[in-house]
Amino acid sequence: MSTAEILLLALVLDAALGEPDWLWSRLPHPAVLMGKAVSWLEVHLNTGDARRAKGVLAVTLLVCLGLFTGWLLSLFGPLVELLVAAILIAQRSLVEHLRAVADGLSQSLARGRQAVAMIVSRDTDNMTGPQVARSAIESGSENMSDGVVAPAFWFLIAGLPGLLAYKMINTGDSMIGYRTPRYEAFGWATARLDDLVNLIPARLTGVMIALVGGVLGDWPAIAKDAARHRSPNAGWPEAAMARALGLSLAGPRSYDGEMRDFAWVNAPGAKSITGPAILRCCDILWRAWGLGLALLVAFALIF
Incomplete structure (x- = not known):
């Protein structure tokens, strides 16, 4: 079985089953184990002087651990590769989290805030309804790249070792890749490497969303x-x-009680965003997933 065929089946399996609670309530999820590895390195290395150099060492160890673990698991054959890939590709759970925000907003603002707090790192306590919906759509768009397209891309390029190495880098970035006094030096290498490994997948995701969303002709404006x-x-x-x-996305938002004046994306777009817009986003994400599946089938047939 080729790598493309394994990936194809993994994408379908993830879409069908998602993250079954009965399994992960009994076993630690691989993402949790990766997080523990990052935490261990951070506690033991992020001290004293030369923190940037220690951060380079930390991300090197994470990549090596991912490559070795992926290589070791791949020795057990295509079925194990398929299952691990399906676990680490998160299309269905991504959409489910977005739908939870839309459902929460349909009940009350408080429930919407509670649901969106599960998927974003910004302050949510004082968000308005449109801010909640905008945050969910932004998270869904970004995580389509980080959680679906990029893992699939690196699996296709380098098999299970590539996928595990990518997830190690991305997990590290989500935990220590911040410009804060504690992490700015130590997490610098992880953040820069995460930027590098997401360079192609992020742009590919943008093209896929633009294509299924019928706005590929607006690509110069999208790029701008x-x-x-x-x-x-x-x-x-x-x-x-x-x-x-x-819609108009991004823009000002609050982190740790501090409002940050970020630029708007598509500034002329609507800013009064509601729950149904989240559901439209989910529809586009599924169509982009379907496009990716079709491209993968074509790739498997050709190569």
Whole structure:
């Protein structure tokens, strides 16, 4: 069985089953184990002097651990590769989290805030309804790249070792890749490496969203908006989604009690965003997933 065929089946399996509670309530999820590895390195290395150099060592160890674990698991054959890939690709759970925000908003603002707090790191306690919906759509767009397209891309390029190495880097970035006094030096290498490994997947995700959203003709404007985004990669899927939905995304938001004046993506778009817009975002994410599946079938047939 080829790598493309294994990936194809893994994508379908993830879409069908998602993250079964009966399993992960009994066993630690691989993402949790990766997080523990990052935490252990952070506690033992992020001290004293030369923290940037220690951060380079930390991310090197994470990549090596991912490569070795992926290689070891791949020795057990295609079935294990398929199952591990399905676990680490998160299309269904991504959409389920977004739908939970839309459902929460349909009940009350408080429930919407509670649901969106599960998927974003920004302050949610004082969010308005449109801010809750906008945050969910931004998270969904970005995580389509980080949680679906990029893992699939690196699995296709380098098999299970590539997928595990990518997830180690991405997990590390989500935990220590912040410009705070504690992490700015130590997490620098992890954040920069995460930018690098997401360079192609983020732009590919933007193209896929633009294509299924019927706004590929707006690509010059999408690229311009993406360049104004605070992230070198997240701006691409967000800018494409903003155009596809006719919305304005990004913009000012609060972290740790401090309001930050980030640029708007698709500034002329609507800012009064409601729950149904989240559901439209989910529809686009599934269509982009379907496009990816079709491309993968074509790839498998050709190669």
